[in-house]
Amino acid sequence: MKILVPVKRVIDYNVKVHVKSDNSDVDLANVKMAMNPFCEIAVEQAVRLKEAGIASEVIVVSIGDKSCQEQIRTALALGADRGIQIDTDTVTDSLSAAKLLKAVVQEEQPQLVIMGKQSIDTDNNQAGQMLAALLDYPQGTFVSDMSVESDKVQIVREVDGGLQTLELDLPAIVTVDLRLNDPRYASLPNIMKAKRKPLAVKTPAELGVELNNKVTLVAVNPPADRQAGIKVASVDELVEKLKNEVKVL
Amino acid sequence: MQRESMEFDVVIVGAGPAGLSTACRLMQQANEAGQELMVCVVEKGAEVGGHILSGAVIESRALDELFPDWKEQDAPLKTAVTEDQVYLLRNAEKATKLPNAFVPKTMHNHGNYIASVGNLTRWLGEQAEQLGVEIFPGFPASHIIYGDDGRVAGIGTGDMGLDEHGEQKDTYMPGMDLLAKYTIFSEGCRGHLGKELIAKFDLDKDADAQHYGIGIKELWDIPADKHQPGLVLHGAGWPLSEANASGGFFLYHGDDSQVMVGLITDLNYDNPHLSPFDEFQRMKHHPLISQYLEGGKRISYGARAITKGGFNALPKMTMPGALLLGCDAGTLNFAKIKGVHTAMKTGMIAAETIFAALTNGDEGGKDLTAYSDNFNSSWVYDELYRTRNFGPALHKYGTFIGGAVNFIDQNIVSLPFTLRDNHEDYAQMKPASECTKISYPKPDGVLSFDKNSSVFLSNANHEENQPCHLQLKDSSIPLMQNLPKFDEPAQRYCPVGVYEILQDAAGEKVFQINSQNCVHCKTCDIKDPAQNITWVTPEGGGGPNYPNM
Numbered sequence: 001m002k003i004l005v006p007v008k009r010v011i012d013y014n015v016k017v018h019v020k021s022d023n024s025d026v027d028l029a030n031v032k033m034a035m036n037p038f039c040e041i042a043v044e045q046a047v048r049l050k051e052a053g054i055a056s057e058v059i060v061v062s063i064g065d066k067s068c069q070e071q072i073r074t075a076l077a078l079g080a081d082r083g084i085q086i087d088t089d090t091v092t093d094s095l096s097a098a099k100l101l102k103a104v105v106q107e108e109q110p111q112l113v114i115m116g117k118q119s120i121d122t123d124n125n126q127a128g129q130m131l132a133a134l135l136d137y138p139q140g141t142f143v144s145d146m147s148v149e150s151d152k153v154q155i156v157r158e159v160d161g162g163l164q165t166l167e168l169d170l171p172a173i174v175t176v177d178l179r180l181n182d183p184r185y186a187s188l189p190n191i192m193k194a195k196r197k198p199l200a201v202k203t204p205a206e207l208g209v210e211l212n213n214k215v216t217l218v219a220v221n222p223p224a225d226r227q228a229g230i231k232v233a234s235v236d237e238l239v240e241k242l243k244n245e246v247k248v249l
Numbered sequence: 250m251q252r253e254s255m256e257f258d259v260v261i262v263g264a265g266p267a268g269l270s271t272a273c274r275l276m277q278q279a280n281e282a283g284q285e286l287m288v289c290v291v292e293k294g295a296e297v298g299g300h301i302l303s304g305a306v307i308e309s310r311a312l313d314e315l316f317p318d319w320k321e322q323d324a325p326l327k328t329a330v331t332e333d334q335v336y337l338l339r340n341a342e343k344a345t346k347l348p349n350a351f352v353p354k355t356m357h358n359h360g361n362y363i364a365s366v367g368n369l370t371r372w373l374g375e376q377a378e379q380l381g382v383e384i385f386p387g388f389p390a391s392h393i394i395y396g397d398d399g400r401v402a403g404i405g406t407g408d409m410g411l412d413e414h415g416e417q418k419d420t421y422m423p424g425m426d427l428l429a430k431y432t433i434f435s436e437g438c439r440g441h442l443g444k445e446l447i448a449k450f451d452l453d454k455d456a457d458a459q460h461y462g463i464g465i466k467e468l469w470d471i472p473a474d475k476h477q478p479g480l481v482l483h484g485a486g487w488p489l490s491e492a493n494a495s496g497g498f499f500l501y502h503g504d505d506s507q508v509m510v511g512l513i514t515d516l517n518y519d520n521p522h523l524s525p526f527d528e529f530q531r532m533k534h535h536p537l538i539s540q541y542l543e544g545g546k547r548i549s550y551g552a553r554a555i556t557k558g559g560f561n562a563l564p565k566m567t568m569p570g571a572l573l574l575g576c577d578a579g580t581l582n583f584a585k586i587k588g589v590h591t592a593m594k595t596g597m598i599a600a601e602t603i604f605a606a607l608t609n610g611d612e613g614g615k616d617l618t619a620y621s622d623n624f625n626s627s628w629v630y631d632e633l634y635r636t637r638n639f640g641p642a643l644h645k646y647g648t649f650i651g652g653a654v655n656f657i658d659q660n661i662v663s664l665p666f667t668l669r670d671n672h673e674d675y676a677q678m679k680p681a682s683e684c685t686k687i688s689y690p691k692p693d694g695v696l697s698f699d700k701n702s703s704v705f706l707s708n709a710n711h712e713e714n715q716p717c718h719l720q721l722k723d724s725s726i727p728l729m730q731n732l733p734k735f736d737e738p739a740q741r742y743c744p745v746g747v748y749e750i751l752q753d754a755a756g757e758k759v760f761q762i763n764s765q766n767c768v769h770c771k772t773c774d775i776k777d778p779a780q781n782i783t784w785v786t787p788e789g790g791g792g793p794n795y796p797n798m
Contacts, residue, residue, distance in 0.1 A: 012295070014710040014794050018548050021470055021506070030368050031796040032296050032708075185409045185422045185789075188385055189253065228694060 001148075001170075003046040003055045004110035006101055007039040007075055009068040010121040019222045026121075026220055035071040038116025040078075041176050044183040045146065046114050047079035054148050055112075057081050061104050063097055065089050069199060076194035077186035083199040086207065093215040094122075098130035103207035105135060110171065112153065117142055117175040128175035138168040144179040252405070254426035257287040257383075258613075259603060260403055261433040262390040262442060264292035265301060266366065266589045267575025268435035269373040270315055270596030276380035278604045286607075288382045289427060291406060293389030293769075295790035297374035300769060302466060302553040302798045303366035303589065304499050304509060306330060306358050306481055310628070311593035316376065324372050326362040328504050331479030333358050336537060337648075338487035338498075344537045353652075353659040355584035355636060358481050363501045363509075366589055367798045389786035393442055394426055400569035400614040403428035404442070407786050412714045430613025431603050432571045435596065438556040439771040441784055443577040452564035452573065458673045459579055460558040460640060462496060463772045465529045465744050466511035467706075468797060471545035476506045483586070485648050487535070488528050492687055494518035495648055497586070498532060500541065507548075507797075508541055513555065513586075516674040516742075516776050517644060520684040524741035525772075526552075527689035530697035534690075542696055550698075550706040551798050552744035552770040557583040560637035561669060567621060570614040572599050580629060584636035584659065594629045635659075641668035678778045681736040700746040704766050709745065711765040711791035718787035719747065719764050719773065726781045727760040735778055742776050744768070768793040 011017060011026065012034040020027045035043075049055040060075040061084040062068040072083035086100050105113060118125035132139035140146075144163070145156035148170075157164040158177050168174075186194075204211050232238045243249045259275060261268040272288050279286035294300035307326060312319050319326070335347040335356055374384055391407035403426060410421035434443050438461065447453050482500040489496045489512075496514040503509060512532055514525035533542060556562075556579040563580065566573045574580075574595040581588030602620040607613075624630055638658050643651035645668060658664045692698045711718075721727070731737045732750065737760070739748035745766045753759050769792045774784040 012794060014295075015708045015796070016705060029797065030298070030365070030371065032299055032794045034295075182420055184420055187422055188388060188406065188425050188427075189255065191385060192383060 001055050001112065002057045002059065002108060002110040003049060004105060004108055004113045005039070005042050005046045005058060005060045005075065005080065006113070006115045006127070007043065007060050007062050007071050008036040008116070008119045009033050009062065009064055009071045010036045010119050013037055013120060019220050023219045023221060025217060033067070033070070035074050036116050036119045038118060038120070038176060038178070040183045041178065041180050042114040042116050043075045043078050043080060044181050045176060048181065049148060050079065059084065059108060059110065061086065061101065063088060063092055063100055072199055073194050074186060076197045076199075077191045078184060079190070082197055085199065085201045087201050087203050088211065090211050090213070092211060093213045094124050094126035095130055096211050096213055097127045098134055099209050100204060100207060101127070101131050102134045103209050105131070107207070112148070112170060113173045115173070115175050117177055128173055132173040135173070137171055137173050139173045139175070140166055140168050141175045142177045143174050144177050146174060146180070252423045252426055254428055257289045257427060257429045258607060259286070259288045259431050259433060260427045260429035261288065261290040261435060262404055263434070263436040263440070263577070264290045264294075264297045264374055264384055264386065265370060265435055265437055265575065265592070266373065267577070267592040267596040268433060269370065269377050270311065270593040271433050271435065271574065271600045272377045272382040273315060273373065273380055274597045274600030275604055276377070276382055278600065280380060282608070284608070290377065290382060290384045291388045291390050291404070291427065292384065292386045293786055293789060294386055294792060295794060296386050297384060298367040298371035299794045300792055301367040301370045302464070302551040302795055304464075304466070304501065304511065304586070305364060305366045305589060306361050306501060306587065307364050307366070307369065308361050308585070308587055308590040311590040311597065315593065315597060322376070325368040326364045328363040328478050330358040330361045330363060330481050332477075332481065334480070334482045336482065336484035338484055338535060338537065340487050341535060344484065344535065351656060353584065353655045355582070355639070355659050356483060363479065363481065363503045365503070365797045367795050369589070387790040389789050390442060391424060391786045393445060394428065396570065396614060398569075398614075401432050401446070401571035402614070403432055407789060409788055411716055411788070413716060415716050418714070430607065430611070431617070433574060433599060434571060434577050435574045435592070436577045438554045438576045439774055440577040441774070441786065443573055446568060446571065446573060447564050450568040452566070452568065456564050457558065457561040457669055458671050459556060459562045460644070460670065461516040461674055461775045462513045462555045462557050463516060463525050463552060463742070463744065463770060464511055464513045464555055465525060465552045466509060466550070466798065467547050468549035469508050469510060469542055469545045469547050471506055471508055471541055473506050475541050475544070476508070477502050478504060482537070484537075488532050489514060490648065492518065492520045492523045492685070494520065494523055495643060498538070499586070500538060510538065510542065515644075516554070516772065517672065517677045519677045519679045520687070521678050521681045521735040521738040522684055522687045522741070524687070524689065526700060526703075526741075526744045530692055531690055533696045539696055547698065547706065549796065549798055550703040551793055551795050552768055552772070554771045554775055555581060555588070557581055557640055559583050559640050560633040561641065561667065563633065565621070566595070566624065567617050569616045572617065572620060574599055580633065582632055582636055584639035584655065591629045591632065594627060595624065598623045598627055635663065638664060638668045641670040644670045675776055675778055675780055678735055678738065680734050700744070704745040704768070707745065707768050708794035709766055709768050709792060710794070711767065712788050713765060715788045717762055717764045718785050719762050719767065720783045720785055722781050722783065726779045728758055730779060731777070732758070739773055739777065739782070742772050744770060744772070748773070
């Protein structure tokens with residue numbers, strides 16, 4: 001069984017985000033980038049399925065300019081077998097990304113697509129669902145546990161107030177949540193080996209997809225600075241302020 | 250799981266200017282000669298450049314030699330220095346500009362560039378990879394591997410996935426032994442392995458005591474109408490002069506309406522109440538500095554110790570199987586306040602020495618004394634020798650008279666004698682009771698800030714459940730010795746609030762180490778009066794994540 005894992009290059013979760021002075025976007029100049037943490041969990045799950053003898057091949061795919069090869073190599077160092085970079089300078093919206101991934105699914109014919117539930121940069125939580133809709137595949141989202149048996153995958157979803165267990169027919173799309181696993185560290189020899197694993201570069205045109213973003217980023221504004229606190233001299237003053245200034249009493 | 254090992258020709262510890270220059274120069278020669286060479290660089294930061302912090306005004310001399318086409322290759326040295334201004338801050342309001350004719354020549358920056366050394370390092374890392382170097386960010390060299398005959402045989406990387414008690418977690422992964430014919434130690438100022446080598450091989454037996462400073466730096470976006478790309482300000486005096494301490498500030502106008510502002514506090518200060526962090530914060534309110542920062546926004550913060558003992562304190566840089574380079578040895582030119590060009594050059598000299606040895610059939614493990622000859626006949630030696638009195642003069646005679654001595658030495662006639670300063674920085678601290686308490690103003694949140702909001706901007710992070718990487722040789726010293734005598738100065742010299750004295754529920758005092766805040770500046774390892782704190786490598790990838798620093 002082949003597994004496809006889409007991964008996204010995003011700003012590292014340790015970095016405090018700084019908005020550009022013209023508010024056009026988040027400043028990414030010389031900022032540490034990393035694989036989206038949910039994608040890392042997806043890669044780990046796919047590699048575990050391979051180690052368990054369930055999957056035969058793990059393919060990672062990423063969309064972006066050449067720099068996203070770094071994240072593909074990271075996935076290869078974690079145990080994926082080969083990579084595909086869909087080469088574009090355009091920052092795709094969720095639907096464009098889903099269309100590109102659909103083309104890769106049709107070419108590679110994986111039985112299972114495992115991906116992060118969302119990326120920590122745009123927080124859209126859309127690409128997986130859109131991909132399932134475009135392919136007309138069953139989908140399991142927010143997955144915190146999963147097991148594969150013959151032509152079915154059983155998943156546990158984190159829903160409001162509890163857990164929901166579903167069984168999906170393969171091929172299927174699974175989007176993963178934080179509690180599914182603890183991703184491993186890439187070892188030094190595996191990082192070296194990853195440099196020699198195959199990595200194909202394809203353009204959207206080669207995949208027969210015309211990029212046509214429906215969503216445009218208009219502006220990014222940081223949250224307002226928190227006002228400094230004040231000290232009140234007495235309970236009376238506090239009550240007075242709560243009543244007349246903050247108007248919560 | 251057993252530790253595995255791998256063999257290389259050269260293993261380099263630390264992807265900074267010295268280490269990467271060594272790597273690049275080695276591969277340039279190997280590629281030219283059509284010879285195979287295995288060179289690997291290990292780096293504790295999560296990415297190359299992420300742990301680098303410097304001013305910086307950079308002299309391009311070494312880069313010109315290493316990559317003559319660096320301009321075409323888009324190296325991030327974009328802003329040429331247009332104007333130098335040197336000031337003496339007299340008090341919180343007044344500053345006197347030194348006429349150019351009275352500024353020591355070494356402080357003239359015409360022909361130099363204002364740049365981020367972090368970004369220069371990122372660029373050097375790309376060049377090294379293209380030349381065929383294996384770079385492993387996120388893999389700290391935690392210990393040295395010695396051969397049976399005592400030579401340095403390589404390094405071991407740290408284990409990953411240990412909990413705070415040192416027990417293996419589910420994600421445990423053992424480190425690796427990286428063995429090499431020659432190992433390069435280029436960890437920067439006060440490298441923890443460099444420190445071990447200096448002691449083990451007695452490398453500093455003919456050298457004066459090493460001296461250090463702590464540099465604290467911020468990056469600001471300022472209004473375009475206040476920005477003058479290429480303007481360089483340096484100065485000394487207030488606020489450090491109030492506590493009888495020395496050091497100096499810098500303010501550089503880089504590209505994109507950004508300025509880099511910082512204060513270097515010499516770590517030989519004697520008043521335990523002094524806080525380099527708070528000195529820097531209040532310094533920004535001086536009209537000379539605030540005129541540029543007002544209306545601007547602070548976007549990054551960081552700190553790093555610098556090795557500034559210069560020529561007199563320089564240890565022997567070679568030992569069997571290894572070389573100690575750049576700021577790990579102490580090749581910074583304090584008179585110029587520049588160490589990047591000299592560090593890079595030491596790397597290039599080392600690369601040429603090693604490559605020549607290996608081509609002549611050297612099997613490794615030797616004490617490459619040829620390096621010393623090559624170093625002594627290079628311009629780095631010449632530069633460091635000529636400025637050998639600069640730091641000692643300031644330490645001995647203070648900013649004013651010392652400054653005058655330096656002016657004569659650098660501009661008029663080279664003084665025919667050597668000034669020495671053999672007092673260790675950590676031994677300078679006087680009892681708290683004998684020193685004036687310093688009351689620092691509260692930060693206003695506009696120009697000055699507290700430590701918490703500052704460490705936030707350094708993007709510092711360490712995996713929470715891991716062994717503490719700031720080790721105490723004797724855990725009773727902070728409370729039993731340092732607290733009564735020096736009011737535990739670690740609370741103040743640490744620029745990110747790692748060390749705190751707190752009270753527990755029973756009202757007992759506890760010494761708390763917030764190691765996750767650590768930005769790897771190494772000041773505690775240097776300045777603790779009892780020399781009781783040892784900085785060791787945390788789990789790989791931990792520490793600050795500096796962009797553009």
